[in-house]
Amino acid sequence: MIVIISKAVDESTNDVIRHCILNQIPFMRFSEENFVNSVYIQLSSEKIEIKLLIGDSILDFDEITSFWFRKNDLLLFENVKICTELTIDKREICNFISDSELKALKDFLIYSLQKKKTLGNYAVGDGNKLISFSIASEVGLNIPKSIISSDTQFLLQYANSKQIVKPLEDGFYSSSTDEYSYTEYKLLNKEILADKDEFLFPSCLQEYIEKKIELRIFYIDEKIFSMAIFSQLDPKTKLDFRNYNFEKMNRMLPYKLPDLVEDKIILFMKKMELNTGSIDMILTNDNEYVFLEVNPVGQYGMVQYFGNYNLDLEVFNYLAG
Structure with missing residues (x-):
């Protein structure tokens, strides 16, 4: 069985799945619409057994042959409400503990998946x-010469040369609103830095x-x-x-x-x-x-x-x- 973590709308994943169907290769896809809602794990000296319930289907890790981390995340227990009837202070403590517990569980599941033949690196x-x-x-x-600084006066030294203002990370996507935004590249000029404080948020300049x-x-x-x-x-x-x-x-x-x-x-x-x-x-x-x-x-x-x-x-x- 091939296990895939991907977004529900990713066309490349859909096309690979079509090959799975045509060749009668079993697969299971995790997405924001298809999450783990129950788990069974047994650890002993004799064996390690992992089974997950995804929707109405059971995934037995012993049956997994390969794992493709395409994009998205492994979502756990989206059907479970935690800490809803507590005071605010106790709810914060409860959320911290539950988040830590779920992270430990997710890290182990990803670790176990990546012991299979894996494409991508979670x-x-x-x-x-x-x-x-x-x-x-x-x-x-x-590589292009790049400068990262939060010093406005230092960055102004490069205003007369061709420098592109670039983010260190590109884009933001919201699956809940289906919105995507990205930062547009622009050439640096003095107007961009005009009226800025002495120190600003770290900015990256890259030679054009x-x-x-x-x-x-x-x-x-x-x-x-x-x-x-x-x-x-x-x-x-x-x-x-x-x-x-x-x-x-x-x-x-x-x-x-x-x-x-x-x-x-x-x-x-x-x-x-x-x-x-x-x-x-x-x-x-x-x-x-x-x-x-x-x-x-x-x-x-x-x-x-x-x-x-x-x-x-x-x-x-x-x-x-």
Whole structure:
């Protein structure tokens, strides 16, 4: 049986599940609509037995062959109300204890799942840009010069050079309201810092690099699938590809990275402890490849479509193999 943690609306997960159905491979999917509502665990010197009730179905961990952490979280006991009839003070204590207990239980369940053949890394989650930059540099990938500071006067020194104001984490998604927001990239100017206090919330500046093309890369089990986006040809998408020009979409094509760059990506992903992920890079006008970020649970539908790759089948074959 293949176990998947994913969002209920994720199309890539749906497409992989279609392969499971066509090939009669049993699967179970955890999502915000499909949570654990009962648990049975037995630990002894002789054996460890784990069974979960999800809806009306029982999941026996002995039957699990592989685990795909796509995105989302493992939700436990969303059907149980805790500490509702206590005073506020006692409710805070009760919530702290119950949260700690549930975290210990969830950590053990994830640990047990990841002892199976696993795609993705729950512990890495959405990743950390600063850590990924550090590791990319260690393996020899070029990275853009970045500055992080909370000192307004220090940041003003860079106002006359081309610097992009970037967040350390991208985007916010609310499953309850089905809303998504992301921070738009902007070039730094003095107006942005005008009237700010001496110290502000830590801000990240990243040098703006003129690019020939943007690259989107999907990585799975040391296999690399790449595509090129000619976003620099359109003023609307030149700085941030996500400012889509729906009237005249950017040209997108399959792309083959040099072997040396692919070798560095493989080493990078191993050091990140990731066997899958979506990577953003650019090719500069000087033909240098520059690493921008890795998303451990990134979308790959665009790479699949414009690169003419069957990535859903690649994921299925890994999980079912």
